[in-house]
Amino acid sequence: MLVLSRRKGESIVIQDQIELTILSVDGDTVKVGISAPKHVDIFRKEVYLSIQESNRESVAPQQSDLNALIDRLRGSNANN
Template identity: 60%
Template sequence: MLVLSRRSNESIILGHHIEIVVLGVEGDNVKLGIRAPKEVDIYRKEIYDTIQAENLAASKKTISLDDVSKLFKK
């Protein structure tokens, strides 16, 4: 893990197109701004983990051919 120290209004660059800016520090909270292309998905880690768990659960579900055909008939 790379650890960097930054102050307010300082930033780091990821790749060529993503910039993370420290907007402020208030107690234990750090406010970050992220500049990235619109096609880059940005999630808080807890949301990302939830999405991954739901995708995994959905991939393990089985569905009958009758249920699939009903979806096409709607």
């Protein structure tokens, strides 16, 4: 992890396309402005982790759904 110190109004540039600017510092809270191309998704980490978990749950087959599909396939094979 790269650790940099920045003051209010100072920026960090990432790969010529993304600029992070420190807008304000108030106690333990730092307000950061992010300029990036529209195709770059930007999320707070807790939101990003929630999206990942939701995606994992939606693609993971439920065991009961899998069993129902197996039973349905077995039934169609018996009819052939």
